[in-house]
Amino acid sequence: MNAMDYRRKKKFTFFTIGLIFLLSGVEYAVILPTIWRYLQTLEAAPYFLGLVLSAFSLSGLLTGPLFGYWSDQSGATKKIILFANCFEMIGNFMYFMGYSKWLLLSSRLVAGIGTGAGSSIFGFLTRSTSPKDRATAFAAVMACRQAGLLIGPAFNIFLRLCDFNVGPFVVNKYTAPGLFMCLMWTLLQVAVILMYWDLPPLEKGKARQSLTGQRREEGNDQGVVEEEEEDDDGDEEKPLMASQEAGGSYGAVVASKPPGRDSSGASNATLSSPPPSAEPPESQAPCGSVKTVSRYREFLREEVVVLLAAQFITLFNQTALETMVTPMTQRYFSYGELENSVMYCLCGVEVIAGFLFVRWLSQRVADRVVLAIGLTICNISGVWCLVFLANPLGQFPWQLTEFIIGVFLQVLGLPFVAVAQVSLFSKITSEKTQGFSQGVRRSVGGLATILGPLWAGGLTENMYIMLGMMMALLALLTMMLAFSYSRLVPPATEEEVEAPDNCG
Template sequence: MDYQRKKKLTNYTIGLIFLSGGIEYAVILPTIWAYLQTLDAEPYFLGLAISAFSFAGLLTGPLFGYWSDRTCQTKAIILFANMFQIAGNFMYFVGGSKWMLLSSRLVAGVGTGAGASIFGYLTRTTASEERATVFAGVMACRQFGLLVGPACNLFLRLCNFRIGPFVVNKFTSPGLFMCLVWILLQVVVVTMYYDLQLPPSAQPSRAGLRVPQDALDDEEVEPLMRHEAGPEEAVERGGYGSTTAVERPEPSLGDEFRYVPNGHLADEEAADKKEKSPFHDFSSMREYLREEVVVLLTAQFVTLFNQTALETMVTPITQRYLSFGELENSIMYFLCGAEVIVGFFLVRFLSARLSDRVILVLGLVICHVACVWCLLFLGRPQGTFPVLLTELVVGVFLQVLGLPFVAVSQVSLFSKVTAERTQGFSQGLRRSVGGIATILGPLWAGGLTTNLYIMLGVMMGLLTLLMIMVGLSYAYLLEPPRQYLSPGTSQDECHS
């Protein structure tokens, strides 16, 4: 089988993985509160159950990412992680007590850590200029799952039979359904996923430089750094106190140079001499303390905190003020999923015309308007059914519309301002920050559903703070024009 066919099958498999993750989220979320109520669970158990899923991913994301950085065996990581998805959803199907339900979400959440390895793989195998488009496509697959999930609930809610000692009804059937989906996905990963190396035209040269195959000489590789016009052509390297000068690379090679973020050439050269873990000392960890990295991690936290808080808040509000049941909630999530997919296609279109940081700002402005609307009209819901429904729909519509803009842009920017050799760990760290947000968001919202002003006020304050941070760091949220050699881990250097 040729390389292009293997790559296409691998990309399809990645899409199915994210699609299945979206389906699981959308199948479980609309019914879990009613399921917990049948088990005499207290209201705060809703926040605990939702947060447990994110807590497990928070812990395993960096670990799976580091595993993929060391071995580049993403396939093995996915197969291992999916075992937890299968077990967790089977536990959800068995049910029996509120503690079993809580444990099931904790176990299933372990499997989400494989996402860090997948993002690391995508970063290593895509050019920086197409990365936003690729990430938008992958995220759109998950959002399509959020669209399909509620549609599945329309049929699962009709289940009412037994399998031996187990009862299959509208509450337990989502667990059984997702267990079967993840088992099927295991077969797909085994047969269709390949841990691909870079094609010959993009393989690193002996100097660690990614160059076209026809540019390689059989006897000698062109040196990366060369003197052209004396010392005045040298550029100073900003490697945290380093004053060593390096020459600009040939502009003709342009994007064929592997990107080293914001002057981290010294750290990359040190990594080439001696292989080190991301944990080896503080000088490695300072990469994640740079201004632009902190801003992007803050964007990850704030947007996911607001998103999960709003999702947790919406179901009790619709039940209290609009008398919505699981059918109405499923339809609502279905429509939100359709809107998000449209949003990702819009971002995919705009990413070819606008920079990532411009798309980030647009998304934050939309989310900010959504928070203002919710604070004004949903803080104290009043009025007739049509008025309340309109206020809710507009607030949720605006919030959902801004999410694809922020999600794609901050992921793409983060992959460009962190070192390529540790992308698995970096993406795991980013997802862990998001995991913290998805833990605190539901817990916060679950405890304040009776005081929406406080909850919405905090959401508004966090978003305002983020917009100020992005404004102050706007100049740094851009890939520098210099593209130096990154002699870090390549596909050929991965350890088994």
């Protein structure tokens, strides 16, 4: 494959990834504003809203690590995406049928399986970008999802006008979103088949060369002396390791390396075929055991735990507030589908602007600084919601103003936390097993999006308890970030798995 052909395929592949996240945002924005009224027509209790929203996340939580492990072992993501999208199509068609509340619950459970492919995609993006550009790439992908959140309500404005039959099925403002998304995911299947490629190992080689070159240019500002050059700033953008072979524990710091174990040599060893004098299978078995143990041990490191906690707490609070919003607007402002769709559309504009700003900011400051800014905004939002939204004060104009400010602050902090934690997480975990690692991260987020709606759905009449717990979680995360702030940096030197010489 020549360079021009490679660049063309990479461009189309990244474009298709953007479409996948765009549709995930569209689906969320099309279904969320109407699902509460849809359930009411099926005589569902208020707590059932939390169950339905959580079901979507539950299946994604379970399938994310599996799809990620699959992509790590096979090195392919295209067939995983095609397989996962089938569940999106089936689930949304079940949502369109909507005979009972239990079918609606099952439909979201099935559709959620398709979201598990996201871990494979994030693993692919990690292996295809250098640490310096990774936050920018992740911000662009996340912005695509937010663009879907912006476009989705526009579709809903027209879908709410549907009122006809297709055979035995009724197409109305509640069932139309399911049929619409089923068609959209079907079209995406065609796009993936035509425009998505599993890029060859050449991409790994280019990424490794860029990582090595960046490391030599940036140096280390943490006091570790490199052989190549003097200390320099930019340690936030350091690669995880010089070789993809180091796939386990990262506790050992290597101050100097023998001439035969430099970065490029390790890279070539990774990309080339095994040498003729490879060790017999008996000596390779312990290596696999060490790598397996190290893979799971890395999730217990302090900095990884903090980032997983940030993933859980911010998504828990976000989904809890989203679950609370539609019943709240119905109770205080008598909002219907149109008003809720417009509200989500405006939130989409704000979030996209936030991601664009974070994309610019992440090239100038460290990931942990972006994370701290986002968490500060989230704390302000939590205090505001606890004071003014738990029991809105004043008449309609004041209540609406309090509500708008609370939603604005909550949405404002999301891009900072989302981009910073996923970018930093990809840098402090093993690149070789990024699919599995991203699956674990997304599963933690999935657990949060399960518990968040369940927590809020059962406490719509006890807002102080609901919002008080959310504020307590934010306070806990703030303390964790403060105590571990110095550790939230990518490893600046080559760090290797225990007994690397025995692992080939």
